[in-house]
Amino acid sequence: MKKLRTQVGIVGAGPAGLMLSHLLHLEGIESIVIEAQGRSHVEGRVRAGVLEQGTVDLMRRTGLGDRLDRESLLHNGVYLSFEGNRHHLDFRELTGKGITVYAQHEVIKDLVRARLDAGGQILFDTTELAISGVESSPLIRFHRDGEEYEVRCDFIGGCDGFHGVCRPSIPEGVLRVFERTYPFAWLGILAEAAPSSEELIYTYTDRGFALFSMRSPTVTRLYLQCSPNEDIRNWPDDRIWKELFLAGDAAHIVPPTGAKGMNLAIADVTVLSRAISDFYRSSREDLLAAYSSTCLRRLWKVQRFSWWMTAMLHRWDSQNEFDHRRQLAELDYLTSSRAAMTSLAENYVGLPLE
Ligand code: PHB
Numbered sequence: 001m002k003k004l005r006t007q008v009g010i011v012g013a014g015p016a017g018l019m020l021s022h023l024l025h026l027e028g029i030e031s032i033v034i035e036a037q038g039r040s041h042v043e044g045r046v047r048a049g050v051l052e053q054g055t056v057d058l059m060r061r062t063g064l065g066d067r068l069d070r071e072s073l074l075h076n077g078v079y080l081s082f083e084g085n086r087h088h089l090d091f092r093e094l095t096g097k098g099i100t101v102y103a104q105h106e107v108i109k110d111l112v113r114a115r116l117d118a119g120g121q122i123l124f125d126t127t128e129l130a131i132s133g134v135e136s137s138p139l140i141r142f143h144r145d146g147e148e149y150e151v152r153c154d155f156i157g158g159c160d161g162f163h164g165v166c167r168p169s170i171p172e173g174v175l176r177v178f179e180r181t182y183p184f185a186w187l188g189i190l191a192e193a194a195p196s197s198e199e200l201i202y203t204y205t206d207r208g209f210a211l212f213s214m215r216s217p218t219v220t221r222l223y224l225q226c227s228p229n230e231d232i233r234n235w236p237d238d239r240i241w242k243e244l245f246l247a248g249d250a251a252h253i254v255p256p257t258g259a260k261g262m263n264l265a266i267a268d269v270t271v272l273s274r275a276i277s278d279f280y281r282s283s284r285e286d287l288l289a290a291y292s293s294t295c296l297r298r299l300w301k302v303q304r305f306s307w308w309m310t311a312m313l314h315r316w317d318s319q320n321e322f323d324h325r326r327q328l329a330e331l332d333y334l335t336s337s338r339a340a341m342t343s344l345a346e347n348y349v350g351l352p353l354e
Contacts, residue, residue, distance in 0.1 A: 009153035016265035017159030018111035023273035052350030087335035
């Protein structure tokens with residue numbers, strides 16, 4: 001068995017795990033990242049693509065800004081589209097901030113490169129991962145290349161996503177789950193087609209929500225509301241193209257509503273890396289103890305915003321005509337009141353970290 005020792009063992013090489021490792025390294029703290037998938041898989045996995053200003057600032061400040069500055073697209077706002085009309089929300093004018101379009105897997109590539117260049121360890125392609133001793137002496141075990149591994153550490157960073165092994169490893173009584181299951185899902189489409197709008201379009205249509213987004217001047221990214229058990233075989237390419245042209249002028253598509261997943265991950269590990277480095281520097285545990293409550297305060301506001309966007313822009317099976325008129329009134333109010341627009345804008349560009 002291979003026995004390794006590090007200060008922080010990080011499970012998962014997504015944005016949270018890799019950024020945590022990167023930030024800890026800049027504080028002089030050693031970590032090992034352990035990932036089930038291979039490098040090419042995590043670097044190619046198509047996910048979200050909108051960065052809040054705070055995420056961009058952090059990347060630049062920590063030496064990850066070069067390719068981002070060359071290849072990303074800066075947007076000053078988004079469009080909301082309903083009942084055949086398109087309304088522009090000018091985030092720059094409302095909040096002084098914009099948003100940056102840069103795919104999550106590009107952020108991952110930049111982080112992997114930065115970690116490897118700095119001599120960091122990322123162990124890809126692992127199986128049978130298990131963690132133990134979370135309350136006493138943390139230990140991560142796994143298999144790789146036919147060999148058994150054991151990593152002893154002071155802390156485990158559980159960054160392996162909603163379905164990973166870390167979440168269920170939190171001791172009974174410590175983990176509380178607050179859940180809202182939405183009765184729909186989103187069909188994500190990546191198309192080799194030049195974006196037909198210079199900014200994102202969130203659309204509410206008779207058949208539900210659609211989002212028009214992009215990845216580059218030649219690649220369009222779209223999301224369509226669908227059923228949670230939608231069969232992808234019902235969506236051959238020609239149906240997708242037909243839908244897109246139908247959505248056309250009046251609509252174009254709407255999205256998985258908040259654009260917040262990756263930004264939340266980055267916000268969490270910013271707070272966590274500060275708490276861990278405070279612990280090593282001064283043996284203080286108060287920031288670590290406050291980690292959850294610090295993040296949860298902001299997280300619930302982001303949760304509220306994502307829920308509100310989702311509720312406003314989707315068709316619900318249970319919805320009656322009253323609900324439909326109320327949604328349209330909400331959109332009408334939103335696009336005609338500066339106060340309402342400012343509220344959307346300040347949430348979309350990102351609430352302050354503390
Ligand atoms: C994306 O470009 O992937 C994207 C944009 C906005 C969202 C969600 C996803 O709200």
